Amino acid sequence: MIRYALVCERQHDFESWFQNSAAYDKQVKRGLVACPVCGSVKVEKAIMAPRLGHSQKPIDVPQPAAPAAETPAAQPPAAEAPAPVAMVSPQEREFRAKLKELRDHLTKNADNVGRKFPEEARKMHYGEIEHRSIYGEASPQEAKELHEEGVEFHPLPVLPEERN
Numbered sequence: 613m614i615r616y617a618l619v620c621e622r623q624h625d626f627e628s629w630f631q632n633s634a635a636y637d638k639q640v641k642r643g644l645v646a647c648p649v650c651g652s653v654k655v656e657k658a659i660m661a662p663r664l665g666h667s668q669k670p671i672d673v674p675q676p677a678a679p680a681a682e683t684p685a686a687q688p689p690a691a692e693a694p695a696p697v698a699m700v701s702p703q704e705r706e707f708r709a710k711l712k713e714l715r716d717h718l719t720k721n722a723d724n725v726g727r728k729f730p731e732e733a734r735k736m737h738y739g740e741i742e743h744r745s746i747y748g749e750a751s752p753q754e755a756k757e758l759h760e761e762g763v764e765f766h767p768l769p770v771l772p773e774e775r776n
């Protein structure tokens with residue numbers, strides 16, 4: 613005896629026993645095998661998942677390894693019009709702050725002698741007037757001459773924002 617899982621034309625599942633597979637074929641052809649649910653004789657063997665044993669381990673399908681690091685990050689929206697931007701490092705920011713501090717200190721504690729700077733600096737250098745802190749303007753040529761005469765001075769730090 614052999615047991616077949618069958619299905620009728622209306623997808624009713626049922627089982628039936630046969631002498632052998634030839635008997636099954638013969639009985640189905642003769643319309644002797646009827647669906648117990650609807651009575652249809654148009655039946656055929658149901659397609660069944662093969663049972664190869666309960667202990668069979670499910671096949672491990674290796675998941676495609678997708679390292680998160682290589683996953684492309686979400687692209688920033690490209691719709692917006694580009695604007696000029698700049699990155700200012702903390703060091704640069706600190707430098708500018710120090711520069712401003714120094715400048716503020718100098719301008720607060722020194723006399724602004726303006727265009728008279730070379731003359732005033734020279735007078736101090738030669739002891740004609742008391743030494744004091746001054747600041748002012750000097751052309752490159754005047755600055756060169758002062759340096760050559762050994763007059764010690766320093767260019768006033770210019771903040772990047774104040775150029776032009």
Ligand SMILES: [Zn+2]
Nearest residue numbers: 620624647650
């Ligand atoms: Zn049926």
